[in-house]
Amino acid sequence: MRSAAVIGTGLIGTSVALALTGQGVTTYLVDRDPEAARTAAALGAGLAATPRAPVDLAVVAVPPAHTASVLKEYQDIGLARFFTDVASVKTRPLMDAASAGCDLTAYVGGHPMAGRELSGPLAARADLFHGRTWVLTPSAFSRAEALHHATELIELCGGRPVIMGHAEHDRAVALTSHAPHMVASLLAGRLLGAETAQLRLVGKGLRDATRIAAGDAALWADIIGSNAGPVGRVLTELAEELCAVVAALRELDDSAAGPRGKGAAELLAALARGEEGRSRIVDAERPADATQAAR
Structure with missing residues (x-):
């Protein structure tokens, strides 16, 4: 993976970006709040900008209820070739994504089993995922290449990938x-x-x-x-x-x-x-x- 985008620069999103940047991946930071993206960039998490060409993988790091709508928005503008998320619920985002008409072939759900009681980019850590389980929930529509990119993301962040069903x-x-x-x-x-x-x-x-x-x-x-x-x-x-x-x-x-x-x-x-x-x-x-x- 050479390039990535993180959508949502809270604790988890910024931690992902810090880990990717530390591995030499060109990482773009996108957030509804430009100040949050600039704060993450100042921490060394990447570039507070939208890429001019599609990146290899985009990570949707927003709350579960908004995951599908954000996925649809950034798939429509061609932000990335493939997409994953870090939402801690998997069934509802998948159902919402299907209803919204998202391209499910380019999407694999994910959930890193790591976090802190603190929030925001200033609480982020590049080593937050080291040795931690990171669940992937590919759907019946997910392409093998999408799963490969999501798995590579986990390895770059130091996590341990585990495949599970959404309901499980x-x-x-x-x-x-x-x-x-x-x-x-x-x-x-x-x-x-x-x-x-x-x-x-x-x-x-x-x-x-x-x-x-x-x-x-x-x-x-x-x-x-x-x-x-x-x-x-x-x-x-x-x-x-x-x-x-x-x-x-x-x-x-x-x-x-x-x-x-x-x-x-x-x-x-x-x-x-x-x-x-x-x-x-x-x-x-x-x-x-x-x-x-x-x-």
């Missing part, structure tokens, strides 16, 4: 990213009514549990709303478990109640499930041979 991806991120963000936001929201003396007791546990709640609210409303069905199903199951825990706590708090074994057992079971589930993340991060040896 959206179910996965609903569980591993979108629902956790919603839960973190709800938990952090409880602090709005806290007394100053209570907030002085905040430790690392609560800071870790609510860190992602610092993400841009408007962006995350777009992301979660664009994946509403899968996220809603995860949160429904969570709500059912939460109700069971609340019932157990009420039983334990009722001094007039008889034996409290059921409530204690329910509480212990919920905490044990959490302990076991957390260990699965650690196991999944280990190399296959190390995981087998640990067992």
